[in-house]
Amino acid sequence: MRGATHAKWAAGAVAVALAATACGGGGDSGGGGDGSGIVRSSWGDPQNPLEPANTNEVQGGKVLDMIFRGLKRYDPKTGEAKDMLAEKIDTSDSQNFTITVKKGWTFSNGEKVTAKSFVDAWNYGASLKNNQKNAYFFGQIDGYDKVHPESGSQSADTLSGLKVTGDDTFTVKLNQKFSTWPDTLGYAAFAPLPKMFFDDHDAYIKKPVGNGPYTVDSYQKGSQMSLRKWDKYPGDDKAQNSGVDLKVYTDNNTAYTDLTAGNLDLVDDVPAAQLANVKSDLDGRYINTPAGIIQTLAFPFYDSDWNKADSDKVRKGLSMAINRKQITDSIFEKTRTPATDWTSPVLGEKGGYKEGLCGEFCDYNPAEAKKMIQEGGGIPGGQVQIGYNADTGSHKEWVDAVCNSINNALGNDKACVGSPTGTFADFRNKITDKKMTGPFRAGWQMDYPLIQNFLQPLYYTNASSNDGHWSNKEFDSLVDKANAESDQAQAVKIFQQAQEVVRDNMAAIPLWYQNGSAGYSDKVDNVALNPFSVPVYNEIKVK
């Protein structure tokens, strides 16, 4: 009997413990599956809620690209900004714009897309109280400093530079001349939003509603999103498949394994470890194309050691001591291309990419490198420490390789070492708090394919991503001049002049252009990556 009572107690305790600790409702419902015509693609958990002005990374951007269409759209092949919902964008002075929205477009819930859909969305995106991480995209619009002051609380809820003038027209007043501004409107942050976004925000977050070729069929946060073709989509870039299932993978190696086992159709991030055998594994179904991403080494210009009169010679010398070709070949398996300017090949020559603009300073030349560094007064403190974050992206490998290259060139095995920071957030903290003591890794993924986007945010005095806090009056005035220039070709030319200033000062060392790499199964066809290294989902055909 004694045993029996004990058992009862134990059973009671088990029940209590289970009730106390475990089991919120399970309730995972299956979404979609791999029926015919569905593309199964790998995905990463988006970092932020899927609001257009709040999404600043590729994974969330992927979805926005499928469910939203804005005034402009970047051609998936050339990157050229083409009118999408914009009937026309007029300006006479590069500062005041009149935008006419095409008629006949609706959101997938039936609401009409009007001028108001854009103005409301932009006001929402710019407003400080909504915490939108891409708010600065609206910084050029008049009145931004009122809705999004640098400190304190906002004194207005709407941008004074935006006015709805009719059902389909609205005007935009910028706070300075910016001739290529209309070309920035293809960025997801400028997407229109339906009224339900504002009326029932929680419902929108659970299941976003847009005006693109796909609709969200089901969304289980952190695990899967099923997108289905929207049959009533009015655009001419209709989906060529009946839907896309985005599956979140805990590890891109697992996604790759699933692809080789035939359970997945598309992996848009081939793990570094598999690059060597991806071609034979996938029988040629591997894409490796340039993307609008450049990796550079930025310098802490707030540190007087790095900002002396002759310091540019040290920076140039370091640049010449890096054997870019060897590193991109051996470590990255040719998924990077040695950089010879500060932009990206995806811009094309018309867009401002100029091969070889960096000239001899980006050529590997150990003897000259050593001489230059000595002329510049040697490496500050006797040792370069290259800062990077150790948690993601396997940066250690290439930083060590770069240091190795520098050490060999200088004939001193202590001239350069890597200086890791534990987490990405902490790395960013050190940068924004101006605590870097040596060069550090700086990656730039373009927001829109314009040469302006590769220069102004990175090197303009006090610009949003000028991590090195480099400042140069000549560069600033050239950028201002280029932005005011209404002739596109002329503007690009002036931007290139500005880039020459960056070169002559070696404001940052360009390392390499990054490629997008993707692999796909034999069940799908017509797979391509756009200049943002995102798969062009709507054009994929299922066999």
Next chain:
Amino acid sequence: MGRYVIRRLLQMIPVFIGATLLIFLMVNVMGDPIAGLCGDKACDPATKAQLSKEFGLDKPVWQQYLTYMGNVFTGDFGTAFNGQKVTELMSTAFPVTIRLTIVAILFEIVVGITLGVITGLRRGRPIDTTVLLLTLVVISIPTFVTGLLLQLLLGVKWGWIEPAVSTEATFSELIVPGLVLASVSLAYVTRLTRTSIAENKRADYVRTAIAKGLPRRRVITRHLLRNSLIPVVTFIGADVGALMGGAIVTERIFNIHGVGYQLYQGILRQNTQTVVGFVTILVLVFLAVNLIVDLLYAVLDPRIRYA
């Protein structure tokens, strides 16, 4: 016995507070997480300040901790950076990990104890030596090697299983990951049971039971095994918590969106709310399982009493 349970439950309170405080401080030491939210670009200062305010990161740590604990007692574990309630994350992650843990524990109990009994009874025979060697191999191979190897062989080469577990993560899909997760502990359970059985085989009460003419089956299960299980139960009990928290490697390999994955994401994004929330629950699981294990002793050996 009731008093014993209450005393144990009361003891949990300081352990619980201490553990959460430690985790809270540790995550905090890693620095300001907001900077990581804006990607490679710098957050603009106004948005950064606004976000810090929203997540309560602008207050001193002790105040953050008090607010957090206050909320936890009302069932509010805060919000993750992607706008999802942490409780929502838990409700999707914990059932999956609990299923995985159940599979693993079942393997440990069924396979581990059976092998332990067989080898314990046949000490020194070929089967004993074989199993001992096998367990040695299993213990010495790291989990991720076993995991990746099984995934490659069973999933890709032979096509017996799907290499990645689906969103639903049903029991049948979790068999192989569960086996991988259990493998090392399974070997320990086998060895523990074997030793314990071999030791007790010569005990007086076993000889008495045999002398009474009880059937062999009954002698082994009711007399020998029951008395030999105490160390094994202790080990398995402690293992429940370890498996739930330590499933990160297995969950990554087999694409299981459970506790390990959420913790990993939480740490990578320095998301205090997620990490502390999940660890809090894991601490509770650990404490509860330990209590259950202690109570089970009395079931196995009635001489053990709780005053």
